[in-house]
Amino acid sequence: MEMTAIVLLVVFFALLVLSVPVSFAIGLATLATMVMSMDMTPAVTTMAQRMAGGLNSFALLAIPFFVLSGQIMGRGGIAKRLIECAMALIGALPGGLALVNVVSCMLFGAISGSAVAATSAIGSFMLPEMKKAGYDENFSAAVTAAASTTGLLIPPSNILIVYAIASGGVSIAALFMAGYLPGILVGLALMVICFIHAKRKGYATSARLPVKVVVEKVLAAVPSLFLIVLVIGGIIGGIFTATEAGAIAVFYSMLLSIGIYREVKWAEFPQLLLKAAETTSIVLLLIAASTAMSWLLSFENIPQTFSQFLLELSDNPIVILLLINLVLIVVGAFLDMTPAVLIFTPIFLPVAMQLGMSPLQFGIMMVLNLSIGLCSPPVGAVLFVTCAIAKTKLERIIKPLLPLYIAMFVVLMLVTYVPWISEVVPNMLGL
Structure with a gap:
């Protein structure tokens, strides 16, 4: 077994x-x-069988639908309306543009289900605006990178669907509901850091808008925000499954972007389909390969051995859960979220359950933890997208990222040790 792990x-x-x-x-x-x-x-035969078996799941059909709806909304003027809505509501506060950046990333990330999409759509608009207002460009880039990950917790979220499969059948609806409060807490924590930073730097605030204008901006964003209500409400109400909800999301995003806002032309639709297919193929290939590796680890009893090692290392649940989080933070800095969830869920979930943590709470903890890795060097995808948009270098945004990392880690510890945060909403809805 040791040689297998070493070679792997x-x-x-x-x-x-x-x-x-x-x-x-x-x-x-x-x-x-x-x-x-x-x-x-x-x-070779076993490898092929395990990869094919990893994709043989009805729940995975939701992923291409949500990816396509995110592509359509990313091009359909949704980001602009969400930014204008956030600007109207909180733009006049100290650090208003930074706060708007966070809220817009949260909203767009929740609608698109993609941190990279949120970074690209929101960052492309907000980073130049923040630079014009006198914000440090490296701080602005750091805020965008950190805030864009909140959409992975706030549903609909593809990575929560992947975790539901990896965990052996945790309810997708329950996971979706469990992500709301932690996602909002992460956003609020980032906003606190932005507020403090803006007060220290003395950034200028925006003028307050008339109430009539605020109402207009909010109403303009309502159709976009209704997608969340439509998808999540349908799943919770038992009207359709998560997979069917993905199809509904595609239909609604097409209606909104092509029919109502008219910012996407029918001629552009094949290109959007091709981009969605490309993204989906990358995700599914990761899932297939990671499923094969997860099977190999299980076949060699590596998860069981590692679980036993952790339980023998200490009898203090606080210490063991902290160790799991530290390992996942390191993993997230080097490995994409999808394979990380598929490979490490079978290793750490049994340990967490022996310590009294529910699979629901563990899933939210894991996704939040790995979200930090998305904006961490050396391979954080969100980090590099943000640097490209801001036209800055990676090493320059590490320092302004540190307070944001700390804020996210504080919320991670709360999610780890306070089950109520993850479980209160699903329990209220009887999920």
């Missing part, structure tokens, strides 16, 4: 160093380890 890790990290895409690195490392344990033909 060495091949995997060697491939990452050689800049091999993560999905291929996972698949090739798994195959190489299988070949070491069995003949070539059985190894």
Whole structure:
């Protein structure tokens, strides 16, 4: 077993160093380890079976639908209306533009279900505006990177669907509801940091808008925000499943972006389909390869051995959960969220459950933890997208990111040790 783990890790990290895409690195490392344990033909056959089996899930059908709806809304003028709504409501507060950035990322991330989409859509508009208002461009980039991850907790969220599959059947509806309060807490924590930073730097505030204008801006954003009500309300009400909700989201986003706002032309739709297919294929390949690696780890009893090691390391639940979080933070800095969830859920979930943590709470804790990795070097996707938009270098935004990291980590600790935060909304709804 020790040799299996060593070969798997060495091949995997060697491939990452050689800049091999993560999905291929996972698949090739798994195959190489299988070949070491069995003949070539059985190894290849087993690998193919496990990859195909990993994709044989009805719940995964929701992912391409939500990806497509996010693509449509990203091009359909949704971001602009959400930003204007947030600006009308809180733009006059100290650090108003930074606060608007956070709120807009939360709202758009929740609608699109993608941190990268939120970074691109909101950052492309907000970063130039913040620069004009005198905000430090590195601080602005840091705020965008951190805030864009909140959409992974606030539903609909593709990564919560992946966790539901990896955990063996946690209710997607319950996970969606469980993500609301932690996601909002992360957003509020980031807003507190922005408020304090703005007061210290003396950034100028925006003029208060007349009530009539505020009402107009809010009403203009209502159709966009209604998507969340439509999707989540339908799932909670038992009207349709998460997969069917994805199809409804596509239909509604098309109606909104093409029919009402008219900012997406029918001629652009094939391009949006192609982009959504490309993104979906990347996600599904990651899922397939990660499922094969997860099976190999389980076959070699590595999760059970590691779980036993953690439980023998300490009998204090606080210490063990802290160790799990620290390991996941390191993992999140090097590995994409999807394979991280699929590979490490079977390892850490049994330990967490033995300590009295529900699968629901653990899922929210894990996604929040790995969200921090999305805006962490060396491979944080959101971080590099933000740097490209802000036209700044990675090393320049690390310092302004640190207070935001601390704020997110504080919320992570609250989610870890206070079950009520994750479970109160699902319990209220009887999920």
